[in-house]
Amino acid sequence: MKKTIILLSLVLVLLLGACKPKTNPDTAIAVAVAGTLAALPQPTVQPTYTPYPITTPDAPALQGLFCEYQFCIGHPQDIALFDVRKAENPSVYTEGMLASYRADLFTLVLWQQNHGSDDPQFMLDLIMGFGEVDSQRGNLEVNLLGDLTTFYAPLKIIDNKNLPEGGVAAWICGERAFSWMTYAPSEDIAKQLFQDAISKFRCE
Numbered sequence: 001m002k003k004t005i006i007l008l009s010l011v012l013v014l015l016l017g018a019c020k021p022k023t024n025p026d027t028a029i030a031v032a033v034a035g036t037l038a039a040l041p042q043p044t045v046q047p048t049y050t051p052y053p054i055t056t057p058d059a060p061a062l063q064g065l066f067c068e069y070q071f072c073i074g075h076p077q078d079i080a081l082f083d084v085r086k087a088e089n090p091s092v093y094t095e096g097m098l099a100s101y102r103a104d105l106f107t108l109v110l111w112q113q114n115h116g117s118d119d120p121q122f123m124l125d126l127i128m129g130f131g132e133v134d135s136q137r138g139n140l141e142v143n144l145l146g147d148l149t150t151f152y153a154p155l156k157i158i159d160n161k162n163l164p165e166g167g168v169a170a171w172i173c174g175e176r177a178f179s180w181m182t183y184a185p186s187e188d189i190a191k192q193l194f195q196d197a198i199s200k201f202r203c204e
Contacts, residue, residue, distance in 0.1 A: 065200055069093050071173070073109060073180075074200030075100060076193070081109065094176070097130075106163060106183040107193070114177040120151055120170035123179035128155075128168055130181075136168065137187075148173060150198055154187045166190050173203040 064077040070093055075081055081098040083091045091097060095112040110127050114120075128136070141152045148171050155166035163183035167190035170179040180197060184190040 064196075066098070069096055069111070071111070071176075071178075071203035072200060074197040075107065076105070076196075078102075079105065079107075081107070104162065104185055105193075108181045109178070110180075111176050111178045114172050114175055117177070118172065120172050120177050120179070123170035123177045124151065124153070124168055127170070127179040127181045145198060148198070148201065152191070152194055154190065155181070155183075157183050167194050169194050169198070171198070171201075173201075176203065178203075 064075050066073050066075055066081045069091060073081075079100040079102055081100045084097050084099045085091050096110070098109040100107045108127060108130060110123065110130075112123075112126075124136075137154045137156050139153070143150050143152070150169055150171045152167060152169040155168055157164055157166050160183060163185060165185065165187040166181065166183045167187070168179070168181045170177065172178070178201075180194060182190050182193050184193065
């Protein structure tokens with residue numbers, strides 16, 4: 001009887017072992033890899049850039065216009081004309097001198113009372129006497145701009161590598177005669193500066 005029980009126990013153990021599901025090595029590896037990958041920390045997703053409209057403040061009303069001494073004249077917006085006469089004898093309505101300067105541009109403006117002349121040639125000679133002008137080049141251009149008759153000529157500047165060219169101009173407005181001169185990198189720039197300046201000119 002004892003042998004029979006031992007024999008039945010062995011058969012039962014064998015039967016239970018035979019019913020146990022077998023593990024596929026490939027499946028076990030796949031499960032282990034999947035678990036490992038799931039446990040790895042994920043990279044942080046970078047936030048996407050969302051553009052928002054930027055409000056621009058209103059630009060100042062800078063017109064590149066000088067208005068004092070009862071006349072106005074145009075000039076580049078990033079420079080300013082200033083009185084170059086001595087403090088004890090400043091510019092006034094009847095006569096004066098203004099200048100502006102930066103590394104690539106120099107401008108000079110003169111005015112004085114006109115003593116009955118219709119020809120502002122004397123103002124060309126006067127303003128060129130203040131500078132380092134080699135010579136007036138080309139023909140004198142005479143143009144009518146509204147009520148103004150302007151005289152303009154290109155210039156050659158002495159020994160100035162940065163500002164080798166220039167322009168000079170003169171005109172009469174009311175009881176005053178005006179002259180204008182600039183040194184610039186090229187003749188075209190000088191002429192354009194004068195056209196911009198005179199297009200905004202007015203006097204009282």
